[in-house]
Amino acid sequence: MQENYKIGGIIYKNKLCIILGSEIETSEINTQGKTGSAHNLCYFPYLKDIKAFSKEMQNHIKNITLSSQRANISAYELIDIVEKYNGVLIPAHAFTPHKSFYGNCTDRLEKIFKEKYSKVPAIELGLSSDTFLADQISELEEKTFLTNSDAHSLPKIAREYNKIKVADISYQELMKAIRREDGREIVCNYGLDPKLGKYHRTYCEVCNKRIEGPAPVTKCDTCDSRNITMGVFDRIEIIKDKSKTKSPDFRPEYKYQIPLTFIPGLGGKTIDKLLDTFETEMNILHKLSFDDIEAVCGEKIARNIIDAKEGRMQISAGGGGVYGKVCKTDTP
Numbered sequence: 377m378q379e380n381y382k383i384g385g386i387i388y389k390n391k392l393c394i395i396l397g398s399e400i401e402t403s404e405i406n407t408q409g410k411t412g413s414a415h416n417l418c419y420f421p422y423l424k425d426i427k428a429f430s431k432e433m434q435n436h437i438k439n440i441t442l443s444s445q446r447a448n449i450s451a452y453e454l455i456d457i458v459e460k461y462n463g464v465l466i467p468a469h470a471f472t473p474h475k476s477f478y479g480n481c482t483d484r485l486e487k488i489f490k491e492k493y494s495k496v497p498a499i500e501l502g503l504s505s506d507t508f509l510a511d512q513i514s515e516l517e518e519k520t521f522l523t524n525s526d527a528h529s530l531p532k533i534a535r536e537y538n539k540i541k542v543a544d545i546s547y548q549e550l551m552k553a554i555r556r557e558d559g560r561e562i563v564c565n566y567g568l569d570p571k572l573g574k575y576h577r578t579y580c581e582v583c584n585k586r587i588e589g590p591a592p593v594t595k596c597d598t599c600d601s602r603n604i605t606m607g608v609f610d611r612i613e614i615i616k617d618k619s620k621t622k623s624p625d626f627r628p629e630y631k632y633q634i635p636l637t638f639i640p641g642l643g644g645k646t647i648d649k650l651l652d653t654f655e656t657e658m659n660i661l662h663k664l665s666f667d668d669i670e671a672v673c674g675e676k677i678a679r680n681i682i683d684a685k686e687g688r689m690q691i692s693a694g695g696g697g698v699y700g701k702v703c704k705t706d707t708p
């Protein structure tokens with residue numbers, strides 16, 4: 377493993393580029409004068425940069441060695457520290473209810489970043505939203521959308537991912553793609569159907585149930601309580617300023633995928649067997665035919681994988697921290 381001294385990133389076996397980064401929680405004052413928290417992805421080109429950044433952040437974070445500690449500064453201040461060490465700041469899972477800008481702090485990123493808003497090149501959509509939902513907010517028209525997996529464990533890596541056009545693997549090339557410079561770009565966003573995300577619809581914390589019904593749902597339809605966890609779908613309905621989704625011309629295709637762990641009938645052993653044979657989940661979900669899969673794990677499972685891929689499964693939406701579910705439809 378070695379550092380790419382000219383253009384950033386850590387290169388492994390000439391095939392893999394690791395981008396150095398940190399997710400920082402900032403403190404924002406919302407319109408009611410209350411404190412909200414938002415997560416920020418901070419990416420850096422070189423080890424020396426992220427080390428110096430980390431050192432400076434010790435002034436703003438107690439217990440910096442624990443994960444998810446909140447910094448006592450706002451993103452408006454954080455972005456300057458990130459840039460001082462040659463990094464880039466991108467709002468993380470921008471719509472989730474507890475720890476994000478739109479979910480917890482503001483209806484407009486411009487109110488947070490003010491004259492620095494143009495320095496933010498992209499937002500991370502998060503699992504409960506997609507391009508079509510986010511493109512109902514006009515201040516996002518210039519921003520690139522990232523479908524990162526936000527994986528907190530190894531098997532969840534690539535449950536969402538970006539297909540990126542670059543000339544080589546490096547930090548510099550990735551940043552060019554995010555900024556859509558010199559022909560570099562994100563060519564496809566692969567993501568969950570947002571209904572599968574943990575925070576898609578509003579959830580009543582008193583009745584412990586997800587609330588259906590036309591968005592935006594802002595209180596429980598059973599107990600009338602406003603002790604709810606707002607769904608991403610409901611939140612976007614409140615803050616959107618376009619009546620119809622109109623994506624800018626550069627916006628790449630958003631391809632839905634249902635990860636193997638969501639597909640009915642697929643246990644750990646079968647998934648291991650599939651991965652041993654076909655190497656990656658991307659291969660299994662997007663490249664293989666029914667016959668390829670059937671040869672390894674039988675007709676029933678192959679049918680479920682292909683049905684999920686081709687949109688023939690029903691999805692019951694997630695909410696309140698519980699993922700959505702994939703169910704088989706009755707049609708043969």
Ligand SMILES: [Zn+2]
Nearest residue numbers: 399415468475
């Ligand atoms: Zn986060």
Ligand SMILES: [Zn+2]
Nearest residue numbers: 580583596599
């Ligand atoms: Zn209720």
